[in-house]
Amino acid sequence: xxxxxxxxxxLNMGPQHPSTHGVLRVxxxxxxERVVGSxxxxxxxxxxxxxxxxxxxxxxxxxxxDRMDYVSAAxxxxxxxxxxxxxxxxxxxxxxxYIRTILAELQRIASHNLWLGTHAMDIGAMTVFLYNFxxxxxxxxxxxxxxxxxxxxxxxxxxxxxxxxxxxxxQKVRAYCDLFESKIPEYEELxxxxxxxxxxxxxxxxxxAEDAIALGLSGPLLRGSGVPRxxxxxxxxxxxxxxxxxxxxxxxxxxxxxxxxxVEEFRQSLRIIRQAIDGLPEGPILGKVPRxxxxxxxxxxxxxxxxxxxxxxxxxxxGKSITPYRFRVRPPSFCNLQALPRLIKGHLVADVVxxxxxxxxxxxxxxx
Amino acid sequence: xxxxxxxxxxxALILAFAIAVITARNPVHSVVFxxxxxxxxxxxxxxxxxxxxxxxxxLVYAGGIVVLYLFVVMLVNxxxxxxxxxxxxxxxxxxxxxxxxxLAELTAILAYTGRNPLPAxxxxxxxxxxxxxxEQLGWLLYTTYLIPFEVASMLLLVAMIGAIxxxxxxx
Amino acid sequence: xxxxxxxxxxxxxxxxxxxxxxxxxxVWMERKVCAYIQDRVGPNRVGVEGLLQPFADVLKLLMKEExxxxxxxxxxxxxxxxxxxxxxxxxxxxxxxxxxxxxxxxLDRPLPxxxxxxxxxxxxxxxxxxxxxxxxxLAGWSSNSKYSLLGGLRSSAQMISYELSYGLALAxxxxxxxxxxxxELVLNQTGYWFHVIPRWYIFLQPLxxxxxxxxxxxxxxxxxxxxxxxxxxxxxxxxxxxxSMSFAMFFLAEYINMVTVSAVATSLYLGGWxxxxxxxxxxxxxxxxxxxxxxxxxxxxxxxxxRYRYDQLMEFGWKWLLPAAVVNLIATAAxxxxxx
Numbered sequence: 115x116x117x118x119x120x121x122x123x124x125l126n127m128g129p130q131h132p133s134t135h136g137v138l139r140v141x142x143x144x145x146x147e148r149v150v151g152s153x154x155x156x157x158x159x160x161x162x163x164x165x166x167x168x169x170x171x172x173x174x175x176x177x178x179x180d181r182m183d184y185v186s187a188a189x190x191x192x193x194x195x196x197x198x199x200x201x202x203x204x205x206x207x208x209x210x211x212y213i214r215t216i217l218a219e220l221q222r223i224a225s226h227n228l229w230l231g232t233h234a235m236d237i238g239a240m241t242v243f244l245y246n247f248x249x250x251x252x253x254x255x256x257x258x259x260x261x262x263x264x265x266x267x268x269x270x271x272x273x274x275x276x277x278x279x280x281x282x283x284x285q286k287v288r289a290y291c292d293l294f295e296s297k298i299p300e301y302e303e304l305x306x307x308x309x310x311x312x313x314x315x316x317x318x319x320x321x322x323a324e325d326a327i328a329l330g331l332s333g334p335l336l337r338g339s340g341v342p343r344x345x346x347x348x349x350x351x352x353x354x355x356x357x358x359x360x361x362x363x364x365x366x367x368x369x370x371x372x373x374x375x376x377v378e379e380f381r382q383s384l385r386i387i388r389q390a391i392d393g394l395p396e397g398p399i400l401g402k403v404p405r406x407x408x409x410x411x412x413x414x415x416x417x418x419x420x421x422x423x424x425x426x427x428x429x430x431x432x433g434k435s436i437t438p439y440r441f442r443v444r445p446p447s448f449c450n451l452q453a454l455p456r457l458i459k460g461h462l463v464a465d466v467v468x469x470x471x472x473x474x475x476x477x478x479x480x481x482x
Numbered sequence: 483x484x485x486x487x488x489x490x491x492x493x494a495l496i497l498a499f500a501i502a503v504i505t506a507r508n509p510v511h512s513v514v515f516x517x518x519x520x521x522x523x524x525x526x527x528x529x530x531x532x533x534x535x536x537x538x539x540x541l542v543y544a545g546g547i548v549v550l551y552l553f554v555v556m557l558v559n560x561x562x563x564x565x566x567x568x569x570x571x572x573x574x575x576x577x578x579x580x581x582x583x584x585l586a587e588l589t590a591i592l593a594y595t596g597r598n599p600l601p602a603x604x605x606x607x608x609x610x611x612x613x614x615x616x617e618q619l620g621w622l623l624y625t626t627y628l629i630p631f632e633v634a635s636m637l638l639l640v641a642m643i644g645a646i647x648x649x650x651x652x653x
Numbered sequence: 654x655x656x657x658x659x660x661x662x663x664x665x666x667x668x669x670x671x672x673x674x675x676x677x678x679x680v681w682m683e684r685k686v687c688a689y690i691q692d693r694v695g696p697n698r699v700g701v702e703g704l705l706q707p708f709a710d711v712l713k714l715l716m717k718e719e720x721x722x723x724x725x726x727x728x729x730x731x732x733x734x735x736x737x738x739x740x741x742x743x744x745x746x747x748x749x750x751x752x753x754x755x756x757x758x759x760l761d762r763p764l765p766x767x768x769x770x771x772x773x774x775x776x777x778x779x780x781x782x783x784x785x786x787x788x789x790x791l792a793g794w795s796s797n798s799k800y801s802l803l804g805g806l807r808s809s810a811q812m813i814s815y816e817l818s819y820g821l822a823l824a825x826x827x828x829x830x831x832x833x834x835x836x837e838l839v840l841n842q843t844g845y846w847f848h849v850i851p852r853w854y855i856f857l858q859p860l861x862x863x864x865x866x867x868x869x870x871x872x873x874x875x876x877x878x879x880x881x882x883x884x885x886x887x888x889x890x891x892x893x894x895x896x897s898m899s900f901a902m903f904f905l906a907e908y909i910n911m912v913t914v915s916a917v918a919t920s921l922y923l924g925g926w927x928x929x930x931x932x933x934x935x936x937x938x939x940x941x942x943x944x945x946x947x948x949x950x951x952x953x954x955x956x957x958x959x960r961y962r963y964d965q966l967m968e969f970g971w972k973w974l975l976p977a978a979v980v981n982l983i984a985t986a987a988x989x990x991x992x993x
Binding site for chain 3: 489508510513514517533534537538540541543544546549550552556557616
């Protein structure tokens with residue numbers, strides 16, 4: 115029997131809140147500051163991209179994929195283009211595949227930079243945020259050198275690449291790799307062995323391997339729980355089969371493990387980029403692509419490993435029109451966000467922001 | 483003269499805010515008036531030359547205990563109809579009885595001191611050494627009034643343990 | 654009106670203005686130091702090295718519209734920032750920042766460099782700081798916003814918990830110095846051990862000093878203990894709904910509280926205005942330097958550490974800091990009794 119009559123406090127976090135990473139809305143039911151229940155409300159950034167794609171031709175869709183996960187646009191470009199290539203069975207020349215890999219890995223670093231910065235800031239470590247943005251800037255500079263854009267790149271074409279790398283770009287990438295490698299310890303010094311950071315992240319939002327699989331999680335969230343699933347390793351695409359790299363996994367599946375996994379991915383990405391730059395083959399950058407892209411009737415699903423998890427594209431073509439009959443994305447942010455109510459239950463308000471950050475969502479991709 | 487003016491002004495303030503405490507409709511306002519009331523009492527102590535007591539009054543009552551009051555009042559849902567107060571006159575009898583008792587006690591004390599006047603108290607202000615009257619207070623508490631002091635602290639301890647026992651969740 | 658009275662009046666005026674200026678300077682220092690920590694440049698457009706930036710900020714705040722939520726409690730909403738700022742200013746009034754001066758013979762008797770010398774100064778500071786919490790709690794409640802309320806609740810719980818350790822750390826110094834007057838406590842620290850180590854209480858009370866600093870951070874709501882306003886969780890905590898000058902008053906109070914906490918630490922542990930080299934009438938320079946170093950420490954900490962969690966802070970306060978402070982006090986008292 116309860117001695118005192120207590121009420122739950124309903125706290126509406128978002129859609130305008132500094133830590134919900136865009137326009138996510140979480141309705142929290144609190145007992146004191148402890149979360150007893152929550153509803154995640156999405157859709158504030160819904161632009162109907164999937165439907166829009168069914169009314170655009172295949173080349174125009176690349177531009178739309180930029181606008182889904184706008185902090186790692188090149189990954190979405192790559193995932194879409196490879197899906198169409200799979201549907202039309204287009205062979206991509208090796209040089210294009212290598213450059214695509216470099217772009218994807220640079221993009222992974224930039225996305226993780228943004229994640230680490232905002233995640234650390236959610237937990238109050240402001241300085242880490244600015245350090246990360248300092249290094250992310252360098253990646254954006256590299257992308258600007260390559261394609262002229264800094265956020266929405268439109269960097270991949272069906273069958274290859276629109277542009278070859280500019281002269282001296284490979285040297286710049288190499289210099290960047292060396293520089294960035296020296297910066298990772300700076301983040302780790304501020305966080306990894308920091309007692310406050312550990313107390314804020316260890317044993318917070320634990321999710322077991324079975325639960326992670328059952329919830330359909332992917333990416334660092336799944337690997338943090340100890341499941342060594344990485345599309346780059348398990349179903350290699352682009353040129354990943356040619357490179358040596360490890361898939362870091364966590365043990366407990368808490369916020370700290372997910373942090374460690376992502377920091378290790380920084381290093382592995384650098385490893386891949388270095389191998390790709392060293393072994394960059396000569397040759398054309400665009401394969402044999404028909405002038406009018408009109409895939410044969412049929413449907414296909416293809417997934418790649420985005421910084422946030424497994425991003426998959428499903429395209430159905432009726433073989434008659436120049437637009438997809440059905441276009442559907444499996445966005446990692448959306449699928450991973452499903453875990454949020456389970457993760458935050460029983461934790462405190464302060465942990466809610468840490469856990470939203472830990473999932474690494476981009477609302478543009480959740481809502482599409 | 484100046485002392486008298488100060489005293490009567492403060493006394494008026496104390497009474498006014500004490501009335502405000504029980505008449506304010508909003509409990510949070512009540513608590514705020516209570517704080518002002520305590521501060522005014524602290525000033526009375528300063529006028530009497532008892533700085534230490536004044537500061538302890540502010541520190542313990544105004545700064546400590548009332549914050550806890552505020553804490554509780556803020557947490558309680560004030561919008562709900564207070565079922566316990568459905569009959570406003572249900573405690574009138576007890577209230578009147580208590581008031582009469584207090585009045586009788588005060589009259590008795592007045593009558594007693596009127597007949598046998600107390601020895602003149604050394605004014606606190608003149609007894610101030612380098613440490614103010616803090617030291618004297620300490621001496622008195624630990625010599626003459628040792629037993630009441632210890633009894634009072636015992637009482638508080640019992641209350642604290644009782645509160646913990648009440649608040650502890652039964653697992 | 655004697656020259657002494659006028660000088661004293663001017664001193665009070667000066668202290669008040671210096672406090673306001675110190676808050677402005679602190680804002681600048683905070684931004685500048687944080688910029689250098691974060692590999693940036695910081696404000697550098699308004700004035701030399703951005704020194705006038707705080708004034709530009711204040712001007713901007715003055716121009717802003719004063720907003721009040723419709724459902725707010727008008728009376729409490731208005732007085733909350735005033736309580737906060739007033740408490741912050743008042744607490745500084747009993748802190749001595751220099752030895753006595755006759756202004757080169759202008760005055761008939763020496764004027765102590767402080768607003769007022771109270772024989773229970775330590776308690777005065779303590780009492781007034783404890784009143785400051787009302788500003789925050791009432792702001793949190795009167796805004797009628799859940800984020801503000803949570804901020805106000807956190808703040809009251811935090812301040813009550815940490816005031817205990819804060820007070821017990823101070824009590825140990827009072828036991829050592831045998832006085833409640835800050836001026837006497839500072840003067841007790843005159844001299845040197847073995848001609849090198851100054852007789853500052855920090856060397857007798859290293860644990861007490863650490864406890865005081867930690868509790869001071871919690872008391873002033875600074876990172877890593879800045880829960881009442883934890884921007885990532887509670888938007889802006891208790892001052893979420895405040896704008897314009899009423900917001901500025903909270904802001905001012907926060908910085909002045911920092912200055913006060915550092916000034917008290919300087920007086921009680923670091924020998925106040927005492928120091929070598931400088932002649933005694935320039936002692937206030939030592940005072941300024943020591944306060945500045947402590948303030949730098951606060952800023953440095955804020956931009957290096959992540960934020961603690963509220964329950965962890967409470968646990969730390971009650972289970973570690975308070976017992977440590979009690980042990981420190983008992984040990985100090987026993988030693989004082991033993992040595993005499």
